[in-house]
Amino acid sequence: MTGRRSPFVIGDHRIAPGSRLTVDLPVSVLSDHTPVALSVHVVNGNRPGPTIFVSAAIHGDEVIGVEIARRLLRTPSLDSLKGTLLVVPIVNAFGFHSHSRYLPDRRDLNRTFPGSATGSLAGRLAHLFMTEIVERSDVGIDLHSAAIHRTNMPQIRISPSKQQTLDLARAFGAPVILTSRLREGSLRMAAQHVGTDVLLYEAGEGLRFDEMAIRAGVSGILRVMRSLGMVGRKGISKPKVPSIRALSSTWERSPAGGLLRAFKTTGDMAAAGEVLGIVSDPFGEVESDVVTEEGGLIIGRTNLPVVNEGDGLFHLATVAQRDDPEATIDSLALQLETDPMFDEDEII
Numbered sequence: 001m002t003g004r005r006s007p008f009v010i011g012d013h014r015i016a017p018g019s020r021l022t023v024d025l026p027v028s029v030l031s032d033h034t035p036v037a038l039s040v041h042v043v044n045g046n047r048p049g050p051t052i053f054v055s056a057a058i059h060g061d062e063v064i065g066v067e068i069a070r071r072l073l074r075t076p077s078l079d080s081l082k083g084t085l086l087v088v089p090i091v092n093a094f095g096f097h098s099h100s101r102y103l104p105d106r107r108d109l110n111r112t113f114p115g116s117a118t119g120s121l122a123g124r125l126a127h128l129f130m131t132e133i134v135e136r137s138d139v140g141i142d143l144h145s146a147a148i149h150r151t152n153m154p155q156i157r158i159s160p161s162k163q164q165t166l167d168l169a170r171a172f173g174a175p176v177i178l179t180s181r182l183r184e185g186s187l188r189m190a191a192q193h194v195g196t197d198v199l200l201y202e203a204g205e206g207l208r209f210d211e212m213a214i215r216a217g218v219s220g221i222l223r224v225m226r227s228l229g230m231v232g233r234k235g236i237s238k239p240k241v242p243s244i245r246a247l248s249s250t251w252e253r254s255p256a257g258g259l260l261r262a263f264k265t266t267g268d269m270a271a272a273g274e275v276l277g278i279v280s281d282p283f284g285e286v287e288s289d290v291v292t293e294e295g296g297l298i299i300g301r302t303n304l305p306v307v308n309e310g311d312g313l314f315h316l317a318t319v320a321q322r323d324d325p326e327a328t329i330d331s332l333a334l335q336l337e338t339d340p341m342f343d344e345d346e347i348i
Contacts, residue, residue, distance in 0.1 A: 049083025060095015065143025173239030
């Protein structure tokens with residue numbers, strides 16, 4: 001492709017090549033007449049290239065992705081962008097304002113895609129996001145965290161429909177790549193149906209920031225953009241070790257209600273038959289071991305010591321025996337701690 005690029009048109013706005021603009025796409029009006037919009041920051045490069053979207057806060061209490069998006073938009077790498085970057089830091093503004101996972105009608109937006117232009121509030125928001133963002137993108141990166149009172153170690157979840165998806169997940173460089181099934185009504189399923197593969201990044205805890213998880217997210221997105229030829233190599237390091245592949249995962253659940261004393265945390269390996277923690281009643285008279293049957297790498301866990309019988313306590317991923325997960329995680333964490341990209345005062 002040669003010659004000057006055309007402006008990127010979104011809503012009623014035209015973003016010229018080599019420029020950037022925050023665009024508000026009307027969604028609804030609250031009961032007190034306050035308008036609510038889907039805000040999109042468009043970075044339109046001077047030169048041709050792919051279109052990629054980065055989205056966060058589909059669940060309103062998952063704020064870690066909002067900070068990742070903010071830092072991404074401040075990186076100097078975007079000054080010489082090829083193609084177009086669409087960043088939606090807060091998809092679910094309703095839930096974000098109320099510190100809630102859900103929309104005002106208690107719907108989970110990530111079970112509502114592809115939505116409908118004449119449907120419920122959730123349906124209309126999902127439809128707007130699909131038509132204005134997803135359907136116009138070649139690739140998407142959707143940023144999530146664990147729910148409130150849980151935490152996830154940084155991981156990419158994929159359900160690859162083509163080899164490029166796995167290649168991009170490897171380029172991202174998160175400690176773990178987990179193959180997970182598509183859920184009906186999810187953004188990933190709806191996006192796949194229109195030919196846009198999405199990497200889902202999970203890290204940290206609802207309503208909390210986690211510095212290492214934020215750094216892993218920012219650097220991972222830039223690595224994906226570099227692998228697509230959208231940004232140059234300067235200042236973007238490759239992961240020193242490959243991600244750990246996990247083809248399945250399972251939750252170890254509480255055998256009883258009571259108080260949890262955990263012996264393991266995210267990033268730890270657990271052997272089959274190992275005790276991960278103990279749940280005891282408030283009097284200390286009855287204690288129940290939390291035992292993993294198959295073992296694996298702990299990629300998520302509850303942070304709340306008060307548990308009910310059946311609550312998910314530890315999320316374990318099955319990894320190849322030849323892998324050394326703890327060494328991989330330590331190596332990637334050290335790389336993030338010493339990466340000069342994060343020495344700038346502006347990230348604070």
